[in-house]
Amino acid sequence: MKKLLGFILLLSVFTLSACTTLDDPPGHDDQDPHDNDNHNDNGLTEDFVETLLATLTLEEKVGQMLQAEEKYVTPQDVTQYNIGSILSGGGSHPHHYTDDVDVWYEMVSRYQTAALASSSQIPLLYGTDAVHGHNNVYGATIFPHNINLGMANDADLITRIGEATAREMKVTGIHWNFAPAVSVVEDIRWGRTYEGFSENVAIHQNLVRAYVEGLQAHDVLATAKHFVADGGTEGGQDQGNAIMSEEAVRAVHLPPFIEAIEGGVSAIMISYSALNGERMHGSHYWITEVLKEELGFAGIVLSDWNAIYQLHGDFYQQVVTAVNAGIDMLMLPYAWQAAHGILVDAANRGDVTIERIDDAVRRILRVKYAHNLFDDPFHRLDAETYFATDAHKELAREAAAKSFVLLENQGVLPLTGSEAVYLTGPAHHNIGYLSGGWTIHWQGTDAVYFGTGQTIYDAMKERIKDEAGQIVYSVGAADVVIVVFTEVPYTEWFGDTNQPALFGGLAHPGNQAAYQEALEAKSAGKTVIGVIASGRPL
Structure with missing residues (x-):
């Protein structure tokens, strides 16, 4: 029976979809004529x-x-x-x-x-x-x-x-x-x-x-x-x-x-x-x-x-x-x-x-x-x-990839692409939860979409379509279960909490059900991967 894996800690990371091939590092667009043109005398x-x-x-x-x-x-x-x-x-x-x-x-x-x-x-x-x-x-x-x-x-x-x-x-x-x-x-x-x-x-x-x-x-x-x-x-x-x-x-x-x-x-x-x-x-x-x-x-x-x-x-x-x-x-x-x-x-x-x-x-x-x-x-x-360019989106992807924190990996990651993958948890299909506070609204948003980006579900579905694997919609049909926990978005004093934890405090109330689903998947012999999207360590 495969064990419940440790979590990849993902703190308010926002992964975008667009890719481009660039000679310069992502983010270096064509030059703005005002670049470095401020008065310095x-x-x-x-x-x-x-x-x-x-x-x-x-x-x-x-x-x-x-x-x-x-x-x-x-x-x-x-x-x-x-x-x-x-x-x-x-x-x-x-x-x-x-x-x-x-x-x-x-x-x-x-x-x-x-x-x-x-x-x-x-x-x-x-x-x-x-x-x-x-x-x-x-x-x-x-x-x-x-x-x-x-x-x-x-x-x-x-x-x-x-x-x-x-x-x-x-x-x-x-x-x-x-x-x-x-x-x-x-x-x-x-x-x-x-x-x-x-x-x-x-x-x-x-x-x-x-x-x-x-x-x-x-x-x-x-x-x-x-x-x-x-x-x-x-x-x-x-x-x-x-x-x-x-x-x-x-x-x-x-x-x-x-x-x-x-x-x-x-x-x-x-x-x-x-x-x-x-x-x-x-x-x-x-x-x-x-x-x-x-x-x-x-x-x-x-x-x-x-x-x-x-x-x-x-x-x-x-x-x-x-x-x-x-x-x-x-x-x-x-x-x-x-x-x-x-x-x-x-x-x-x-x-x-x-x-x-x-x-x-x-x-x-x-x-x-x-x-x-x-x-x-x-x-x-x-x-x-200059606005929401492919280069900027690729830069956002680079930043997200470089900032993931892998807490534990028992030989399962990276996935091969041949797995049947089931995604669950409150943040698996929600850009708002991945983005956190200060996003469109002061306190952030719980909207699935708001004009840019991909959810984890979207990205996984797009990535796996070119491989031998597939997205499935039940634990029973899956080889791998990915559970995405989250806090609710917050900003300033609304985010103060004496309980920075996976359950309670500002943790999403859906985390508890997702955790139970993860335990059941583990008991059924599935590979379970946990991801946390939060504004602080939990």
Whole structure:
């Protein structure tokens, strides 16, 4: 009787179907004419920035420091308030999740046109969380999550993924990626475990700079997040409190940000979490003294979504505290207009100095100039050449293959292709479960299909049709039973759990029945292969 085999651990891997023969490694498409074309003469950049800054009114400067969500700001607002940035949050689409790249580009262009019609005529930055490919956009190439890329630990691979993601973003006209998360994960109960590369600092040091350089090769801003120690909170609580010495922060959680800065990262996002009880969004020491002054970071420091509400005091005090701590741009999806009035008032009262406001706006203008926003604010890449290409899909397959973790193999894998194979388990025929959170919707999707990719069933059926084997639909007819267990998709605090296990917690409720089926198949003498698709070890 054959034994139940050990599991292949597959953490939010997304395997795509298309293959191509390439002379260059997958992901290196025909060259974008803007590749590596960002302004890199510091003298010219600073001259431009200082000249423009001197022309701006206080109201125009404050507008540059605000980032609003597309659903809560109109093009007319952008023109009136000189808004510096717009974002589409996780799961936010122009109209519907099936919107194509042209609809996305038209939306971004409407806001850009409005920005150029403002009194300052400064182009805006449009941002989104493209954390594993351009994952908000229907039909985009979906790459494995960072936890998989950490398992592959291949700097060249991750550079090519960054390049591919940036190109697909530029097909929609989007300039700013709120990625990568460089979280050193110390507790797998955390719901964002899969967003970090590893608990191993050395893996971050190998990958972070490579990812940043890949993304920014095409005038897309990368954002290292979340500063600092977001992966070190007590009990793995999202937005919780990290209790540790400064020496521990510097040894474990700061090095990935140093790598990002050395790679030229244009933005750093502050963490919701607290460090020894102090919310990071209010920490002048860590944001200004360490990040800006000690480490020399010259780009944009961005708050996280509504994170300043966790600071003490009323909204006026929260805005003042965050800006004085060193935050340059406030991600306030809904309350941006109130924040505009508050910052103007605070500057007039002297609660925020004009020097602090000028520092923030100087950084924002510097990044916009460096990424060619003033030269070509409507820059777009051709969809046919750059979006969901065969090369990008092959790159996703390469990344998935390199990041599989084989826990045990008792001489059965690889299969020969001559077997009768029965697939079961909640994730055996569902792309949504394989993709995890941050996929089309903020919390991911349980949809079998959503415009791209193959399920495991699809891929196995396609692969085996050229062999002597077959797909069968019962345990009794099978030689081999493949059981695919999964967690349900989740994002951020929805993924926090004290029970990171195959059953219970956030495990799919169908895992129990699938496990029982596996035991029965084993008892019947079948070869049983287990696969786990999850956002953390189970």
